[in-house]
Amino acid sequence: METYGLKKLGIIHPTAVYRNLTPAKLVEAALRRNEGVLSDTGALVVTTGAYTGRSPEDKFIVDTEAVHDTIAWGKVNRPISKEKFDRIREKMAAYLQNREIFIFDGMAGADPVCTKKFRIVNELASQNLFIHQLLIRPTEEQLENYGEPDFTIMVAPGFQCIPELDGVHSEAAIIVNYEEKLVLIAGSRYSGEIKKSVFSVMNYLMPIEKDVLPMHCSANMDPETGDTAIFFGLSGTGKTTLSADPKRKLIGDDEHGWSNHGIFNFEGGCYAKCINLDPEGEPEIYNAIRFGSLVENVILDSATRKPDYNDNSLTDNTRVGYPIEYISNAAIPGVGGIPKVIIFLTADAFGVLPPISRLDENAAMYHFVTGFTSKLAGTERGVTEPQPTFSTCFGEPFMPLNPAKYAEMLGERIEKYNTKVYLVNTGWTGGPYGVGSRMKLKYTRAMVTAALNGTIEQAEYKHDEIFNVDIPQSCSEVPSEIMNPSDTWDSREEYDKAARKLAKMFEENFAKKYPNMPEHIAKAGPKA
Template sequence: MLPSPIRQFSHLGIVPSKQIFYQLDTAALVEQALRNQEATLTATGALNMQTGKFTGRSPKDRFIVMDQHTAHTVDWGAINQSMDVAIFNKIHQRVAAFISDSDIYARDCQAIADPQYAQHVFVVSTKACQDLFAKNMFIESETITSHPVDWNILVASDLQLEDHLDLGLAHEHCIALDLTRKLILIVGTGYTGEIKKSIFSVLNYILPLKGILSMHCSANVGQDGDTALFFGLSGTGKTTLSNDPERYLIGDDEHGWARDSIFNIEGGCYAKTIGLNPHAEPVIHEAIRFGALLENVTYHPHTRTVDYTDTSLTENTRVSYPLEHVRTYSNSNRAAIPKNIFFLSADAFGVLPPISKLTVEQALYYFINGYTSKVAGTEMGISSPSSTFSACFGAAFMPLHPMHYAELLRTKLAENPDTNVWLVNTGWIAGPYGVGRRIKLSITREIIKAALRGTLGEEGYQQHPIFGLSFPNNCPNIPSKLLDPQALWENTEAYDAMARKLKDLFEENYTKYNTAVAALPLLNSPQAIKTTV
């Protein structure tokens, strides 16, 4: 056990009274987690923990401190809720006192693989599993401790703010970010995803100020050095499609696009495991071994073999593991400017083509809309396909106005005109949900492979009559009829009506963001995004 950073604790108001576990390795953390009964050991050697009543993020309980620095830069509203600095200070005192009276797990680690922009992150928690998550998800660095700490994360998952109403909070838990003092408080929730998403949120604030496009996407690179990015909301296949055995994984979820390269922000993967199949997703399945941390999965009866089909605890079952667990990964965590960008949308209306090639203006339009859809049965009250829009495919983590990120994307595409942008429908074809069928993963893989190889649309493209999208006439190994969404419907009039319905939903959502960005304070001489696509 390495010496503890006592000086750093004092700066955080923490006065340790019990044991301090600093920078433990994986084996020691697994041993601690089992000893503390925080988790159980699965048949593959991975840990399995339960996160209690919180099996996902709590976006309505996330706050950012409003001060003289953030008041006019953060895009305040339902996503970025404000918190008074005095309230933050009171919560900080509670958190510091709680951690002081607990066993402490502490870790120095790094966010951002590019050393030019690397951020020193200091994570303090009270559970071995939370420390293992931080070890898996952030970058291990021998040199980062020689630099001052950039961001402190204090995790007090067992602390309940019983006087939350007096603090102006709706619940006894919260996630609070002070962007000026670079301090993050995670209180009352055991969902480990809050740790990584908090850092992603703060980097989405500071990286654009450096001209870097921060992106909620996965990335891989081919043997010829061609980089591909995959954007997509939950359930669209972002993690699955980027984990390609024939390509090297750069990162699973969060990246930055600098002037001449893209870099991973993390050091690990945080994959959904619901319905995980070793044949369809061999890379993820093989990564779940000693050192990996499963969340909220169950076992087959009388075994330690995980039942990935069981949703009794949550449909949001997860696993974190370091990139080294992926048999084909890029150990540099960086790559060249992307040659191909894929926007993944699971269209339950069944009207979008399986793949379309986008112009720059279309790319900005679909980026700012960030579309996928929910289907009947996923939530109470949904009886038909329900459109879901999340600006930039990650609105929940964007402190700035979405147009900042869209304008940065415009700049990147203008600087790199050879970059192709594609819209991929990983959802339904031949009819809407309940009538049509979901496009097979194997077909989507073949289509993306063709796009990566440059063999897609060698017989030309045709234009969608309603969306104006250009989709290919051919794809190797795929029947041409599968590429034309209208041709797969039995009733073309019904198809047109459904397509117009979805197009209207796009336009309605877009009006929220179609703002004259010249009024936004962080952009210099910006060009407003056009509404015609």
């Protein structure tokens, strides 16, 4: 029996090894193993147990001499010793003996110059289906000549760590060993941990090896002109929804690189939120939930197997993973030109940021490095209502290098290519969470469209003194009264109080995290 390098991982007695099975065979295996059920559209639906979102407290990086000076150690990039890593790896390998093993050999990076080969070793057929659809799938010829992977990810959700013995936070652990080119994922069935581990690896390798800026963003382009736009934002801010525009080609929904000749998708699939999914508002995502897709934690009608996308009884973070080919207007391969427009997406739970504002180069650098949003319910364990947060480069949990490195690379590109930058609030208006209402998607779409086609530049602009941004006073298909958030509150006094509270949070966060940032960038932020 061919084992495809499993012996090197210590897995020497598997009962069967399946490599790069088709989605149909993986679905059959998952059903045979009682890992999930089919929905009425043929999608495989699974539940992920206690872990319905990422678990940042359980993520570690192995501290070795080779990488010690390159990692931005701290609360996000937690060190773990090589001895503890080796012990957990040995125990995981022992756990995987005498079990079926599912392997997917795929790639990350649609630009051939930057492509990295990833081998994913799964205990579950359903998770192997997920990563099969999320990474770039090799052709038969590429698979035949695959050779050794650049990185391996070993995933065993049934194996549980013992924190007291293993030196980790809980029964789950996500551990990246950059020197040995190996990632361990234990104790969690949430498939997003696999995809984000690939992203973390690419975010380490690309700047160092290829002078490529890795970005937590979605991207699309005009099918006629080829004009490219990128959308930064944390989970729940609308990256996937806003980039899945039927009038534009979708390059990718989450992870990209920016080289000196354009941008490219790291992935070959999409991972979209399903909560309150509406076939009219998000038809591309709705129609992608079919055979070959993996759906997590969506409740099905027991008789009809019809999904109830409004049911959040398991989590607000219901998800679907599907190949990008399921989007009818996908750009394949996932490459585009130099971005002409950058959109920073934020979900402001205070309800005080403008729905859209224009940023100059210094303000763009400030907001990129700050990465403000509100963590939305379900995206991480324990988050049940929106919580204001600042995430460096709109992806701090996945950025192992010094944030100044990523910020410097973005600033150089904005200046070199004169890229337009806008801050878009997809959060609340008319008051904070619980009082105001969420910004209507159709209005956000209209403002983003105006930014992409340049018509937003024709509007009259008003400078906001608190947030230090320029606000357009009009936009086609958007009520003028919502353009200035202070006009949407019942009390101007209450608005000012809330706005200055958020501005103060910006100031305190920046002073604490970026004390050595150049003054011209520091001065470009909000002023309490």
